[in-house]
Each structure stands twice: as structure tokens, then as C-alpha cells.
Amino acid sequence: MKKDPVLIRYSNFYEDVTLDIEMMKQACALIQATTDCKPLCKQPELYDNTLCQISACTLFVNEDQGRMRFTITSNRFLRGMVRYCIYFLVKVGSGELTLDEFKSILNQETLLTQKQPALPHGLFLSHVEYPFLSFQDSHQLIRWMKTGLE
Numbered sequence: 001m002k003k004d005p006v007l008i009r010y011s012n013f014y015e016d017v018t019l020d021i022e023m024m025k026q027a028c029a030l031i032q033a034t035t036d037c038k039p040l041c042k043q044p045e046l047y048d049n050t051l052c053q054i055s056a057c058t059l060f061v062n063e064d065q066g067r068m069r070f071t072i073t074s075n076r077f078l079r080g081m082v083r084y085c086i087y088f089l090v091k092v093g094s095g096e097l098t099l100d101e102f103k104s105i106l107n108q109e110t111l112l113t114q115k116q117p118a119l120p121h122g123l124f125l126s127h128v129e130y131p132f133l134s135f136q137d138s139h140q141l142i143r144w145m146k147t148g149l150e
Helices: 021-032 081-093 099-106 138-146
Strands: 054-062 067-074
Touching: 021 054, 021 067, 021 081, 021 099, 067 081, 081 099
Parallel strands: none
Antiparallel strands: 054 067
């Protein structure tokens, strides 16, 4: 698949990389089972704790179009967390990292000296939900957040 100039600002393009999608999906399951997300955080020292309740972590693939979409749902996100998830998924999918090695990293048995977050293109927050607030759409949330700031 070639780069799509329309989507270039809204997605990442991995050229000349063959990805094992099934391995990536298994890596998603490992991410979802993780409670201490310190290895997925850019600056864990900024937080009192790095515990997250990941309720969903899924990789959707459209092979005909050569596209994939990663979604993750959690009670909170740490700085760089989604970008590091993508980084590790691509490493596992390309065979540069085995599932056992990735599991060892997530369990903090193996400490990485280097990791590079995926580019932010194509990453976006699609939904915010608070148990004490109810909004029908994101525009309503934005209006509420701007109250008193105008």
C-alpha cells in the first residue's frame, strides 16, 4: 500500500514492514492484562502511581486497504502511554520483540534503556466519560470545560 496524501496528517505510515497481526493482537491482550503501566509511560516519576485499569485494548485490521486501527480504553492514561503501546505493538508485529520479551517488559522484569514513542499522527482522543457527568457529545463537554474561561 502506498502513502495516501489525504491521510498523511491523520495516520502513521510504516513502509517496508511486514507485521504479524496475530502476534500484535496477542500483545494487545498483554497490554489489557497490565495493571501497572510504568513501562508504557514517558515520565513515570510525574505520578504518585502508574496503576491503570485497562478495560479494552483492540487492534482492528483492514487488509484490503492496508490499514489498522488501535483502540484502548482505560480509567486513566499516562503521558505517552498510547504512543508507547503502538511502539511496542509494531516491535512485536515486526518480530523485533517476542511476546515473552514484551511480557517481561510489561511485568517490569526487563528494564529498557531505550524506547521510542510512535509518532502522534493519527492518534486522537475519541471519547471521555466521567461517572458523575453525562454529556451527549464532545462539543457539550468542551462547552462545559470553557465555562468561566471566556
